Protein backbone atom coordinates (compact mmCIF):
# COMPACT_ATOMS: atom_id res chain seq x y z
CA UNK A 616 0.00 0.00 0.00
CA UNK A 617 1.55 3.32 -0.99
CA UNK A 618 1.37 6.50 1.12
CA UNK A 619 -2.10 8.07 0.91
CA UNK A 620 -2.12 11.54 -0.64
CA UNK A 621 -4.75 13.57 1.21
CA UNK A 622 -4.94 16.02 -1.71
CA UNK A 623 -6.57 13.29 -3.80
CA UNK A 624 -9.65 13.71 -1.60
CA UNK A 625 -9.88 17.50 -1.45
CA UNK A 626 -12.70 17.66 -3.96
CA UNK A 627 -14.84 15.25 -1.92
CA UNK A 628 -14.59 17.23 1.31
CA UNK A 629 -17.42 19.61 2.09
CA UNK A 630 -19.68 20.63 4.95
CA UNK A 631 -22.03 17.94 3.63
CA UNK A 632 -19.61 15.01 3.66
CA UNK A 633 -17.25 15.79 6.57
CA UNK A 634 -18.88 14.65 9.80
CA UNK A 635 -15.91 15.50 12.07
CA UNK A 636 -13.23 15.12 13.31
CA UNK A 637 -11.17 15.09 10.11
CA UNK A 638 -11.60 11.51 8.90
CA UNK A 639 -9.22 12.01 5.97
CA UNK A 640 -6.32 12.79 8.31
CA UNK A 641 -7.24 9.97 10.68
CA UNK A 642 -7.25 7.43 7.83
CA UNK A 643 -3.94 8.80 6.54
CA UNK A 644 -2.39 8.27 9.97
CA UNK A 645 -3.82 4.77 10.37
CA UNK A 646 -2.82 3.62 6.88
CA UNK A 647 0.70 4.99 7.34
CA UNK A 648 1.09 3.04 10.51
CA UNK A 649 -0.79 -0.09 9.52
CA UNK A 650 -0.63 -0.42 5.71
CA UNK A 651 -3.17 -2.94 4.41
CA UNK A 652 -2.31 -5.50 1.76
CA UNK A 653 -5.69 -6.39 0.28
CA UNK A 654 -7.02 -7.21 -3.18
CA UNK A 655 -10.29 -6.65 -5.03
CA UNK A 656 -11.45 -10.03 -3.67
CA UNK A 657 -11.32 -8.79 -0.07
CA UNK A 658 -14.29 -7.26 1.73
CA UNK A 659 -13.96 -4.46 4.28
CA UNK A 660 -16.70 -3.37 6.66
CA UNK A 661 -16.77 0.42 7.21
CA UNK A 662 -18.80 0.58 10.40
CA UNK A 663 -20.60 3.91 10.93
CA UNK A 664 -19.57 5.29 7.53
CA UNK A 665 -21.74 8.42 7.78
CA UNK A 666 -21.94 10.17 4.42
CA UNK A 667 -19.46 7.67 2.99
CA UNK A 668 -16.31 9.81 2.77
CA UNK A 669 -14.42 7.16 4.75
CA UNK A 670 -15.78 4.37 2.52
CA UNK A 671 -14.59 6.23 -0.58
CA UNK A 672 -11.06 6.59 0.80
CA UNK A 673 -10.91 3.00 2.06
CA UNK A 674 -12.03 1.72 -1.35
CA UNK A 675 -9.59 3.88 -3.32
CA UNK A 676 -6.62 3.21 -1.04
CA UNK A 677 -7.05 -0.56 -0.62
CA UNK A 678 -8.72 -1.62 -3.89
CA UNK A 679 -10.99 -3.90 -1.83
CA UNK A 680 -14.79 -3.98 -1.88
CA UNK A 681 -16.31 -1.94 0.95
CA UNK A 682 -19.59 -2.54 2.78
CA UNK A 683 -20.71 0.89 4.01
CA UNK A 684 -22.79 0.59 7.17
CA UNK A 685 -24.53 3.47 8.92
CA UNK A 686 -27.46 4.13 11.23
CA UNK A 687 -28.39 7.80 10.71
CA UNK A 688 -27.70 8.15 7.01
CA UNK A 689 -30.07 6.54 4.61
CA UNK A 690 -28.51 3.83 2.40
CA UNK A 691 -30.21 5.19 -0.73
CA UNK A 692 -28.68 8.62 -0.10
CA UNK A 693 -25.23 7.06 0.17
CA UNK A 694 -25.88 4.91 -2.90
CA UNK A 695 -26.55 8.04 -4.96
CA UNK A 696 -23.40 9.71 -3.65
CA UNK A 697 -21.30 6.61 -4.44
CA UNK A 698 -22.68 6.55 -7.99
CA UNK A 699 -21.76 10.23 -8.49
CA UNK A 700 -18.27 9.53 -7.10
CA UNK A 701 -17.88 6.62 -9.57
CA UNK A 702 -17.52 3.94 -6.87
CA UNK A 703 -21.01 2.46 -7.12
CA UNK A 704 -19.66 -1.02 -7.95
CA UNK A 705 -16.97 -1.06 -5.28
CA UNK A 706 -18.83 0.40 -2.30
CA UNK A 707 -22.08 -1.23 -1.23
CA UNK A 708 -24.35 0.58 1.25
CA UNK A 709 -25.62 -1.85 3.88
CA UNK A 710 -29.34 -1.40 3.53
CA UNK A 711 -31.93 -0.99 6.19
CA UNK A 712 -34.48 -3.76 6.24
CA UNK A 713 -36.69 -5.68 8.59
CA UNK A 714 -33.58 -7.00 10.37
CA UNK A 715 -32.29 -3.51 11.17
CA UNK A 716 -29.07 -4.40 9.41
CA UNK A 717 -27.89 -0.84 9.63
CA UNK A 718 -27.43 -0.93 13.42
CA UNK A 719 -23.91 -1.99 14.43
CA UNK A 720 -25.41 -3.86 17.34
CA UNK A 721 -27.58 -5.94 15.07
CA UNK A 722 -25.54 -6.96 12.06
CA UNK A 723 -26.28 -10.13 10.12
CA UNK A 724 -23.63 -11.35 7.71
CA UNK A 725 -22.14 -14.70 6.84
CA UNK A 726 -19.50 -15.75 9.35
CA UNK A 727 -15.89 -14.79 8.52
CA UNK A 728 -16.94 -12.59 5.62
CA UNK A 729 -14.64 -9.59 6.06
CA UNK A 730 -10.84 -9.22 5.81
CA UNK A 731 -10.89 -5.92 7.72
CA UNK A 732 -13.06 -3.74 9.90
CA UNK A 733 -12.54 0.01 9.79
CA UNK A 734 -14.51 2.45 11.90
CA UNK A 735 -13.74 6.17 12.06
CA UNK A 736 -15.36 8.61 14.50
CA UNK A 737 -18.24 6.21 15.17
CA UNK A 738 -17.24 3.40 17.50
CA UNK A 739 -18.02 5.37 20.69
CA UNK A 740 -21.69 5.56 19.69
CA UNK A 741 -22.35 1.84 19.74
CA UNK A 742 -19.43 -0.15 21.14
CA UNK A 743 -19.00 1.14 24.69
CA UNK A 744 -20.28 -1.96 26.43
CA UNK A 745 -18.51 -5.13 27.42
CA UNK A 746 -18.34 -7.88 24.85
CA UNK A 747 -19.45 -5.75 21.88
CA UNK A 748 -16.44 -6.60 19.74
CA UNK A 749 -16.37 -10.27 20.63
CA UNK A 750 -20.08 -10.90 20.16
CA UNK A 751 -21.17 -8.43 17.49
CA UNK A 752 -18.12 -8.06 15.26
CA UNK A 753 -15.63 -10.88 15.62
CA UNK A 754 -17.90 -13.59 14.15
CA UNK A 755 -17.90 -11.73 10.81
CA UNK A 756 -14.11 -11.34 10.59
CA UNK A 757 -11.79 -13.82 8.89
CA UNK A 758 -8.87 -15.18 10.89
CA UNK A 759 -5.99 -12.71 10.72
CA UNK A 760 -8.26 -9.75 9.90
CA UNK A 761 -7.13 -6.21 10.50
CA UNK A 762 -9.13 -3.84 12.71
CA UNK A 763 -8.51 -0.10 12.48
CA UNK A 764 -10.57 2.14 14.73
CA UNK A 765 -10.23 5.91 15.13
CA UNK A 766 -12.39 7.24 17.92
CA UNK A 767 -12.63 10.61 19.70
CA UNK A 768 -11.98 10.17 23.40
CA UNK A 769 -10.38 11.33 26.61
CA UNK A 770 -6.68 11.14 27.41
CA UNK A 771 -7.68 10.13 30.94
CA UNK A 772 -11.05 9.38 32.47
CA UNK A 773 -12.81 12.34 34.16
CA UNK A 774 -11.46 12.92 37.65
CA UNK A 775 -13.32 14.42 40.59
CA UNK A 776 -16.32 14.97 38.38
CA UNK A 777 -19.60 16.34 39.61
CA UNK A 778 -22.10 13.95 38.04
CA UNK A 779 -24.84 16.61 38.04
CA UNK A 780 -22.70 19.09 36.08
CA UNK A 781 -21.43 16.49 33.65
CA UNK A 782 -24.84 15.21 32.76
CA UNK A 783 -26.32 18.74 32.68
CA UNK A 784 -23.70 19.94 30.22
CA UNK A 785 -23.39 16.88 28.07
CA UNK A 786 -26.30 14.57 28.81
CA UNK A 787 -25.71 10.90 28.01
CA UNK A 788 -22.96 11.92 25.58
CA UNK A 789 -20.70 12.59 28.58
CA UNK A 790 -20.24 8.87 28.96
CA UNK A 791 -19.54 7.82 25.39
CA UNK A 792 -16.07 9.42 25.41
CA UNK A 793 -13.57 7.11 27.06
CA UNK A 794 -9.83 6.81 27.63
CA UNK A 795 -7.64 4.34 25.70
CA UNK A 796 -7.32 2.32 28.89
CA UNK A 797 -11.07 1.90 29.19
CA UNK A 798 -11.45 1.02 25.51
CA UNK A 799 -8.74 -1.58 25.84
CA UNK A 800 -10.43 -3.19 28.81
CA UNK A 801 -13.86 -2.97 27.24
CA UNK A 802 -13.86 -3.82 23.67
CA UNK A 803 -11.14 -5.28 21.59
CA UNK A 804 -9.69 -7.95 23.85
CA UNK A 805 -11.07 -11.25 22.72
CA UNK A 806 -10.16 -14.89 22.72
CA UNK A 807 -9.97 -15.86 19.03
CA UNK A 808 -6.76 -13.91 18.63
CA UNK A 809 -4.88 -11.18 20.41
CA UNK A 810 -6.49 -8.20 18.80
CA UNK A 811 -5.33 -5.06 20.55
CA UNK A 812 -2.30 -3.58 18.86
CA UNK A 813 -2.46 -0.05 20.14
CA UNK A 814 -5.07 2.38 21.33
CA UNK A 815 -4.13 6.02 21.56
CA UNK A 816 -5.77 9.40 21.41
CA UNK A 817 -4.57 11.22 18.36
CA UNK A 818 -4.04 14.94 18.17
CA UNK A 819 -6.17 15.59 15.15
CA UNK A 820 -7.54 18.80 16.66
CA UNK A 821 -4.05 20.30 16.56
CA UNK A 822 -3.73 19.77 12.83
CA UNK A 823 -5.95 22.62 11.67
CA UNK A 824 -9.62 22.82 10.91
CA UNK A 825 -11.63 19.94 9.57
CA UNK A 826 -11.58 21.24 6.06
CA UNK A 827 -7.83 21.90 5.94
CA UNK A 828 -5.99 18.91 4.66
Ligand SMILES: C[S@@+](CC[C@H](N)C(=O)[O-])C[C@H]1O[C@@H](n2cnc3c(N)ncnc32)[C@H](O)[C@@H]1O
Nearest residue numbers: 638663664665686687718719735736737740741
Ligand atom coordinates in the same frame (compact mmCIF):
# COMPACT_ATOMS: atom_id res chain seq x y z
C1 LIG B 1 -19.44 11.37 13.24
S1 LIG B 1 -20.17 10.22 12.13
C2 LIG B 1 -18.73 9.51 11.36
C3 LIG B 1 -18.94 9.14 9.94
C4 LIG B 1 -17.70 8.73 9.14
N1 LIG B 1 -17.11 7.48 9.56
C5 LIG B 1 -16.67 9.85 9.15
O1 LIG B 1 -15.69 9.78 9.90
O2 LIG B 1 -16.88 10.81 8.39
C6 LIG B 1 -20.76 8.95 13.22
C7 LIG B 1 -21.65 7.95 12.53
O3 LIG B 1 -21.90 6.85 13.44
C8 LIG B 1 -23.12 6.29 13.04
N2 LIG B 1 -23.73 5.46 14.08
C9 LIG B 1 -24.14 5.84 15.32
N3 LIG B 1 -24.70 4.79 15.96
C10 LIG B 1 -24.64 3.73 15.11
C11 LIG B 1 -25.05 2.37 15.18
N4 LIG B 1 -25.66 1.89 16.27
N5 LIG B 1 -24.83 1.58 14.10
C12 LIG B 1 -24.24 2.04 13.00
N6 LIG B 1 -23.82 3.32 12.87
C13 LIG B 1 -24.01 4.16 13.90
C14 LIG B 1 -24.00 7.48 12.74
O4 LIG B 1 -25.04 7.09 11.88
C15 LIG B 1 -23.01 8.49 12.15
O5 LIG B 1 -23.13 8.62 10.76
